[in-house]
Amino acid sequence: MADVLENKRAATRFRILAEIAERQPAVSQGEIADAVGVTSQAVSEYIRALVEDELVEKEGRSRYTVTKEGVDWLLQEATDVRRYADHVTDDILGSVQEEAAIATDDVSEGEAVTLSLRGGLLHATPGEEGPATGVATTDAEAGADVGVTGFEGIIDFDPGEVTVFQVPPVRSGGASATDPGALADACESADLVAATGVEAVVALRRADCDPATTFAAGEVAAEAAGRGLDAVVVATADIVGRVTDALRDGNIAYEVSELGP
Template sequence: MKIFKKRGEMTHFQILSEISKQEPHLRQKDIAERLGITVQAVSENIKTLIEERYITSKDGRAPYKITQKGISKVKKDAISLRKYSDDVLETMNYYKSIWPAIATEDLKEGENVGLFMEEGLLYAGKSKQSANAEVLCDVKKGEDVPLSSLSGLIDLKVGQVIIVTVPTIKQGGSRNADLELIKSLYTSDFKKWGIEKIDRFGAMGTVSRSVANKLSIPVDIEFAISSSSISAAKKGLNVLILVVGDMAKGIIRRLEDDGIKYNVVDAHK
């Protein structure tokens, strides 16, 4: 894992996390017991963290205080660790013994069916596909069907994300947004990026919701925009999202981390 590649980086992260709790009487012995390491190891790591200006201390002794640099490091490492964990959990999901899909027709127990993705959902039917599975019980068309013994690869083209930035309320909000541009991006202009259609529409922030209301565009995604957009794109869906001001920076960073193709359009008048 990249953030813990260097020896001791995980220990640094754990010690900084403990110190960040701002317990007034936190001792090296307390940290050692919580982390399951020796007091000497804690002492050596704290010395390094002080030298690197992640924490401050008088004469290398408690109380310890985490610096702004240390806070930034903990946040960055925690986000990276969470992303790594999410990726591992997502990978582990591929090893489930039973998978659900939507039946495109009546299916019988024991039948071998083809699998394909459509509108972000997994479907199972009798048509030949590059991925196959075994049906575990009789189901009717449109029902969720339990599957096992998956084999092959599901054909899936990763979707794209279009980020449209709109003015903040201090910049005039929806009144200074280029509504015609946004409407054209939603209805047809996305084709210039090789996108066939917009599958999901998101609005981040009050101004974005106001713009969507003015254009009578139904909002599919309103919360956890970054995670939802990435998840949708990975399932083959194309997403257009309205974002207020600098909020786009965080979303762009997440998209780049996950290798999702995106385009940014300024919709200020």
């Protein structure tokens, strides 16, 4: 556990140093006292100790700055707190949180279910027959939404892939410079099609393909691939970088291709 969570004094020291960093160089001990919930005298004592430990440098009356060592200490403690918070969220609360799934058959509250991803959506099947299981928290008929908690195991699925097709900007031919037949074939085999840029939307219309979205195409494709779906993104060449940035941020495998006439 992070040091600042071990005892009240360490937590107060962390908060006061953070307040100094936010307010420096003109530091009002009274304002810090109000923010942290201690007396001004206590703030003065903490600051004196921080100066002695070379985490804070005093530059004059009521003027303080956080030293490099102080910044490093704040960053380290903040990182430890973040890791502990992630542990609580993912490892502790993750086992008791409730998610919604689609029931593949009639399910009763308290019944064990096997979890799977189908079409990018969580499904629950009565019985414990797969690598990922949970417990139904509601009654549900087949096809209805059902609450699930008590997750165990890992859902077995292969991440999807994304193909990004570039369409030239209008000054270089735009949608008319693309092969609608090739684009139609690519879209037919994809689980999801997204577009960004006017030229890209027009190219899809020429291929008789309706995109699922024309906004935040990279983010949508990354989310879909993360749920096991293969996606096609058609993007105007000028803005294709926005799409690939979102895919890299999501650690999604992708390839970029051009659509020749």
